[in-house]
Amino acid sequence: MLPAAGESPGVGGWQEPRFAPVRQCFQDLLASGRETGAALAVWYDSRPVVDLVGSSDAGWRPDTLVNVYSVGKPVTAACLLALVDRGRVELDAPVTAYWPQFRTPATIRQVLSHTAGLPAFPVARPAAAVADWALLCGDLAAATPEWEPGSVAGEHAWTYGHLVGELVRRVDGRSVGRFLAEEIAGPWRLDLAFGLTATDQRRCADVSYGDPGWPVRMLGDPGSLRARALGNPPGGLDVAVVNSPLWRGAEVPAVNLHATASGLARFYAGLLAGGTLDGVRLFGADLVAEATRVQYDGPDLLLDRRTRWTLGMQWEEDGSWGMGGIGGSSAWADPGRGYAFAYATTRLAEHDRVDELVEALHACL
Template identity: 90%
Template sequence: MHPRFTPVRDCFHDLFSSGRETGAALAVWYDGHPIIDLVGGGADPGWRPDTLVNVYSVGKPVAAACLLALVDRGLVELDSPVAAYWPGFRTPATVRQVLSHTAGLPAFPVARPAAAVADWSLLCADLAAATPEWEPGTVAGEHAWTYGHLVGELVRRVDGRSVGRFLADEIAGPWQLDLAFGLAATDRRRCADVSYGDPGWPVRMLGAPGSLRARALGNPSGGLDVAVVNSPLWRGAEVPAVNLHATASGLARFYAGLLAGGTLDGVRLFGADLVAEATRAQYDGPDLLLERRTRWTLGMQWEEDGSWGMGGIGGSSAWADPGRGYAFAYVTARLADHDRVEELVEALHSCL
């Protein structure tokens, strides 16, 4: 690592020495090149560069990229109704509205147990038959658990492959990204177990009983329970809204490719025009689940400084900052708040 970025390395190490971090990785690309790749913590044998961890909503843009690849190939139209590709889908939402969290289906409509995460067809049938909670396109509400099934079933209906298989074949493979939905047994052995930064974390994340947030994050049950999230059931299932398993370097490479206009190491996956469309704000207004103003792109959040990406509950985060010219990814097994990322970013900006 170049001495210029020593403050970032020192900040990363301080998270461990202070006890705020137990297992994490940080990767940054700057000006089209990898400049930082740090890993630390964990029980023996400890974290390695290829350690995978569940990154929750950080995976949403990766799921969106699978559908956008089909848009790029002319197989899907952004403003076509979902039902054009998914017969029997009742909600009159467009593909664009699904991608931008305005489709009106922020929660699975039927209460399901944790085991339902392994039943793709069941959860997609629930969504197809659901009545939207608002007129599609009128307001946003993060589709916290449902996003990946909406996007992923569109991929499957058009291409024939599951979103996890499509990701492996068409995006992760060509761009050499170490990340996946639905891990094989060999990759499950590379996973770090997640743990709570404090025992009250699951209750805080769910919010008020009966709220939209609680309904969205609590069904199927178990998604905030470390016993479930660390299980072979969860790691082997495809729950693309929240169970991408990734390395920091894999996520940083993903955003470096988008920042470069859709071509990485000479491999073109997306046209520059589509990347520009996918990374501009499609919706700017209140988000009913997040309960704050949010700007949604086609799969990501757009921030005031022009950066775009996604954070996940628990503290993992990844994004690109076109103005400053970097792609950033932090993944953690310690489920807590985003203050760790904020401090790392402050250190990085001080170096640029």
């Protein structure tokens, strides 16, 4: 699609006329330099209404993939929840029912809601360990929990994907990346994946820092829970690692989903519709209701604030549910207003860009 008159040549895509102010806000972010590469997709009233891409070098295509960090956690959770929906996993069963070597007395529900007590990998490992699934899962299985499971939450920042993904593997036999591709992304036509092929890696946009101090600021105080959780294995906040074939080819399901905004918006549109998208049912409506219900409401020891966790997502005051990623990407559904929203960015900074886009969107509604 050619840019409209007066528009930056780096902006492409489309939107229904009603949502022109959203496009203008997106364009302004790029024109001001606050954004260098991003995609935005919105579904409203059960249909796509906004699908935009843009970059400062006009190099972003509709199929460009970007690492969206924790935005991938609900996608990972959906893989295990699909097995719950099929009766192969019980939410209140102990993890040991499916993973006998696991020492922590946590339930599946506690793992999904970030209350299992394993927010950090317990053994210091090098950056290359992100590609060693068995090693990291073995570390978690042998770990002693940092609190009594179920008593408090702490976002399982790097560990969530291995905890959930290993449960998927042990029950189903497939890796979480393969399960996602074959059981969720394929049937719902979602352009997102863990463990990219060489072909898909060529579609990736490199992430970059909004400012050089971003990785140090995000890591937090040395020795803190946040630093331990985000710093082991090291490299997850280092663009040289995150832009590498090692990272893109590995499955680190807590933080290395590579996705388009359109794929993420479709995912939430399907959940918002009760688990059926374009006539394809992946989840029962009862399971979606349980998965999006608040399971924990209280302090989060890693985020250092009150947090409401569902089974894989954060629940907000306005009744919306979804997940933001460190660096600025975000995706969620707002049942009250009837929309699904997804924003994927390469510029690692704060979430103020999303805040402004949402303000423009809400004004259109």
